[in-house]
Amino acid sequence: MSSLELRGITVRYGRFTAVENVDLLVPEGTVTGLIGGSGSGKSTLGKAVVGLAPMHSGRVLVAGSDAGRRRGRSPVQLVFQNPYASLDPRMTIGASVAEAVPRETGSREPPARKAPARERRAVREAEVARYLELVGIDPARAALTPDALSGGQRQRVALARALAARPAVLIADEITSALDVSVQGAVLNLLRRLQRELGFAMLFISHNLAVVRYVSDQVAVMDGGHLVECGPTDRVLEHSEHPTTRNLISCLPTLPSPEEASCPDH
Template sequence: MSALQVDELTVRYGRMTAVDRVSLQVAPGSVTGVVGGSGSGKSTLGRAVVGLAPVSGGRILVDGADAKSLRHRGAHPVQLVFQNPYASLDPRMTIGASVAEALPRMPGPQRRDEAARYLDLVDVDPAYLTRTPDTLSGGQRQRVALARALAARPRVLIADEITSALDVSVQGAVLNLLRRLQREAGFAMLFISHDLAVVRYLCDRIAVLDEGRLVESGPADEVLRDPQHETTRTLLASIPARPAVPGGQEAAA
């Protein structure tokens, strides 16, 4: 059974079809990369899976159960980490409160301790619990957003271009952190990106979107070694001549 199963998913905005009958599966403990150019529908797909975009057709299952029904019962087995770390955190809340908000009900002191534990898990100093987002760097904010998502104990994590707004010097550290956490916690992940170099580093499988349609999918090694669709070949040709994950330390991140 797949942790995430998307069957014939369609998302429409008026007459425009943003996602057109897309089907994919993400096995427990695995990472599927969703790639495509601007406007291909990849971010809309991720938002639909987590319930933030209107579903016009198809179904979304998490461990075999309907995702919408799970949300109606108060369960949130799918969590999304947004692209922009400067917009994803409430500027009026401390980062400790933001992380604690995702935790199950528990006494106040225990919630604080758990929030501190999740910050430590993503390599943010727990002493920052009382800070507000405006005092953090972009890399730190993205780590806090990741901590908040993990605090909800998701079965599936959706990461939507989570390093594209960060400096190159910070991207590698955040990607390495994400890879380590995914392997340790074993959650399934849908990793959305336009960068095949990053997808190659993180993902077990690749799904390629073009104009809202799934045009190619398969094991990452096979898709990258022998791409069958022109969109995939174009994305491969655009990989810069640098390592998939930049080296160096994450300064002030």
């Protein structure tokens, strides 16, 4: 297991500063929910961690080491909001997952004796099947392309691909917002179970406070590119200290009580 630590992260697009001097710690084996209004910088921060946004200054540390200086695959993987755009429509889902599987997977041969191509391919296919099963996709469907799957199934494949890279840290950016409400719960339950079983740290980005409460150990709040509040989930959502947090909570819809619902005036 590994932690994710952000130190002084600043993201600029020309003269516009999208994220300014953000410090945040996601402890190992835990989930930090990152919330904020539209344009608050939360998604930009997540993209900066994996190098998809121009980081002007700051450091990204995984288990105390600079993530940018690690060799090989990044220890941080990002699952995007839109499952339609995150998968190559021309590739089979099996090939998409296989792309993320580390080359050395399953190899017990010394460097001087490289396993035959057929053996390496068999090991790779077994890994693909394992990760598809892990997210609830029948491995027999590995030869299908994304257009043959539903939105929820595509998001599961995107998750399988991220996990196949064996990340120490996973960033989930609004991964249920493009899904039907009936599918969201199943994907969230899956993500929560996998995070606990595999033990990776996770930064869960969402505008949905109910979802954040469900999956997160702590909550961080952004406003105008700044991190304005951070703490244990219950404390932040029930006893918030910053006006931005209180405003986000006040915008949550409330259902009338049974007595109010039965009243003609309601």
